Amino acid sequence: MQRRLLDVQGLNVSFPSGQETTVAVKDVNLQMQPGETLAIVGESGSGKSTLALSILKLTHKPSSVQALRMMFDGTDLLHLPERGMQKLRGKDISMVFQDPKTAFHPMMPLGKQLLEALPQGRRREKRQRALEMLSRVGLPDAERQMHAYPHTLSGGMLQRVMIAMALLNQPKLLIADEPTTALDVTVQAGIIRLFARLKRQFQMGMLFISHDLGVVAQLADNVAVMRQGQIVEYGSVERILQHPVHPYTRHLLQMAPRLGGTLPMIGGR
Amino acid sequence: MNQRWGGRNAILIWCVFGLVLVAAFYIAISGHFYSPIEPFVGGKLQPPSHAFLMGTDELGRDVLSRLIAATGVTLGLSLVSVVLAMLIGTLLGMGAGYNLVPFLTPVILFLGQISIIFPTRWLPLMIVALFGNHALGMVLSMFFSLWGQFFWLMYDESRGLQGRTFIQAAYAVGGTKWKVIIFHVFPYLAPTVLVLATLSFRTAIGVISTLSFLGIGLQPPTPTWGSMIAEAQPYFFQAWWLVVFPIVALIISVLAVNGLGNRFGKRWDVMDRVQGRTRGSEGTDATTVT
Ligand SMILES: Nc1ncnc2c1ncn2[C@@H]1O[C@H](COP(=O)(O)OP(=O)(O)OP(=O)(O)O)[C@@H](O)[C@H]1O
Ligand SMILES: [Mg+2]
Numbered sequence: 001m002q003r004r005l006l007d008v009q010g011l012n013v014s015f016p017s018g019q020e021t022t023v024a025v026k027d028v029n030l031q032m033q034p035g036e037t038l039a040i041v042g043e044s045g046s047g048k049s050t051l052a053l054s055i056l057k058l059t060h061k062p063s064s065v066q067a068l069r070m071m072f073d074g075t076d077l078l079h080l081p082e083r084g085m086q087k088l089r090g091k092d093i094s095m096v097f098q099d100p101k102t103a104f105h106p107m108m109p110l111g112k113q114l115l116e117a118l119p120q121g122r123r124r125e126k127r128q129r130a131l132e133m134l135s136r137v138g139l140p141d142a143e144r145q146m147h148a149y150p151h152t153l154s155g156g157m158l159q160r161v162m163i164a165m166a167l168l169n170q171p172k173l174l175i176a177d178e179p180t181t182a183l184d185v186t187v188q189a190g191i192i193r194l195f196a197r198l199k200r201q202f203q204m205g206m207l208f209i210s211h212d213l214g215v216v217a218q219l220a221d222n223v224a225v226m227r228q229g230q231i232v233e234y235g236s237v238e239r240i241l242q243h244p245v246h247p248y249t250r251h252l253l254q255m256a257p258r259l260g261g262t263l264p265m266i267g268g269r
Numbered sequence: 270m271n272q273r274w275g276g277r278n279a280i281l282i283w284c285v286f287g288l289v290l291v292a293a294f295y296i297a298i299s300g301h302f303y304s305p306i307e308p309f310v311g312g313k314l315q316p317p318s319h320a321f322l323m324g325t326d327e328l329g330r331d332v333l334s335r336l337i338a339a340t341g342v343t344l345g346l347s348l349v350s351v352v353l354a355m356l357i358g359t360l361l362g363m364g365a366g367y368n369l370v371p372f373l374t375p376v377i378l379f380l381g382q383i384s385i386i387f388p389t390r391w392l393p394l395m396i397v398a399l400f401g402n403h404a405l406g407m408v409l410s411m412f413f414s415l416w417g418q419f420f421w422l423m424y425d426e427s428r429g430l431q432g433r434t435f436i437q438a439a440y441a442v443g444g445t446k447w448k449v450i451i452f453h454v455f456p457y458l459a460p461t462v463l464v465l466a467t468l469s470f471r472t473a474i475g476v477i478s479t480l481s482f483l484g485i486g487l488q489p490p491t492p493t494w495g496s497m498i499a500e501a502q503p504y505f506f507q508a509w510w511l512v513v514f515p516i517v518a519l520i521i522s523v524l525a526v527n528g529l530g531n532r533f534g535k536r537w538d539v540m541d542r543v544q545g546r547t548r549g550s551e552g553t554d555a556t557t558v559t
Contacts (some may be wrong), residue, residue, distance in 0.1 A: 053437075059430075060432055069287040086444070087444050089440065089441055089442065090441060095438075097441075102434040104435055104438070105435045116442060117442040117443070165442065
């Protein structure tokens with residue numbers, strides 16, 4: 001049997017604040033095989049981002065992350081000290097954030113921020129690698145954009161830069177937290193196509209977070225439907241789309257207008 | 270380009286700069302060197318003349334030499350205090366904001382509280398009473414009036430930044446705490462700190478001038494703008510030059526520093542963050558002295 005890329009069991013994340021505690025993720029189990037794309041779907045506030053960040057152990061403090069098991073590619077994340085996590089972040093697991101406009105340092109040229117993701121090495125080589133990656137994600141005029149400041153680029157272009165940054169070290173797992181939500185509808189399709197292509201080229205595992213089942217249908221192998229911190233339905237994309245069991249999943253399906261037209265496989269429901 | 274060096278404030282600043290340069294050059298070549306503290310280099314209360322460009326005071330000392338010395342003392346001590354307050358306030362603010370040394374954080378916060386519970390006008394007086402009216406006492410009293418602003422600015426900002434996505438993204442590519450602080454947090458806050466420093470300079474000049482004016486600053490014969498103005502008061506109607514020159518120097522430098530601070534603030538778009546953090550501007554600046 002192949003080694004699992006990600007194996008999370010009994011994950012709980014809570015944010016204590018004063019007297020009460022917000023439980024953002026409740027008893028979540030996830031398994032991913034290498035190269036698999038797992039989509040997490042759910043409405044706003046259902047705990048998707050918190051789940052993603054807890055895998056990187058980057059949840060906002062104060063927070064408590066507890067799990068029975070949290071294995072990534074043979075490494076026990078649960079007991080890995082912060083130093084070990086630092087070595088993992090950006091190398092084996094990297095992340096694309098929801099809003100590219102807030103995810104870059106506003107006063108630093110993009111090139112400098114890109115190079116930061118690369119391990120120690122000769123500057124020229126690092127630059128070369130960054131430029132190569134920028135052209136692979138379809139950023140026009142990459143050479144010039146290396147010197148540009150974030151606010152001079154459009155949201156779609158910035159998102160491409162962030163994707164390039166996440167892929168620089170050829171991670172085994174890419175976490176994409178609603179990477180198209182903050183973008184114009186016209187740009188969204190391009191970014192989704194980019195993800196579909198990169199996923200094949202890099203053969204990496206992808207944890208793709210979205211609230212749009214239409215997007216998920218194009219990318220995912222498996223889908224986990226999240227609601228109020230819990231996974232209410234988990235299965236292959238075909239099964240979920242064709243035979244949703246949980247009423248909430250059906251509700252989400254009805255809310256995804258694009259599905260009806262673009263995907264012939266949803267006949268039954 | 271024009272925008273950067275133009276504007277009414279900037280023109281004023283450059284004019285002052287030019288004037289000072291021309292004056293320095295003139296003094297250098299014309300041999301107007303007098304000791305700022307040596308009495309009776311000329312007659313008493315002589316009006317400005319070719320020999321004494323700004324006249325002489327009641328002890329026959331050269332006002333120009335005294336003004337130059339006072340400028341050095343006032344601005345020099347202010348600068349030292351502002352730099353000290355900036356360094357220490359910034360370090361402690363970030364230290365507490367990031368909880369770098371957990372068991373020290375409550376202590377630092379307590380010190381920070383102290384720095385702002387005293388009205389700005391009392392604190393310098395208390396410190397001079399404690400440390401004496403030497404240069405050290407002056408620097409400390411300005412320092413303690415100022416450091417709290419830097420401390421709370423850095424504390425609030427560094428805590429606020431922890432939730433920002435770009436800081437989280439810096440960790441997500443493998444950044445260590447120190448790397449993130451040095452390469453992301455610090456560059457982000459540097460302009461704010463510099464603008465606050467410029468505006469604090471105004472407060473510092475106000476504090477040292479007020480102390481000297483009240484006679485509890487640096488003791489005679491060392492001249493400062495405040496003491497020159499105070500000493501000149503009895504002779505106001507006989508000898509206008511004793512009062513006017515130090516006041517002009519004081520006003521011009523406060524205006525220039527203020528203009529510079531506002532300019533940087535607007536240029537870097539950090540005015541909102543600095544505003545409301547400059548204390549003492551209502552009580553201890555030039556208006557109290559004049
Ligand atoms: N730092 C925090 N402190 C306290 N509560 C938090 C914090 N971050 C998230 N939460 C809570 O956790 C829950 C899940 O939030 P999360 O951001 O993970 O949702 P999400 O599914 O990503 O939503 P969205 O689609 O809007 O991004 C919410 O109820 C939120 O209020
Ligand atoms: Mg989210």
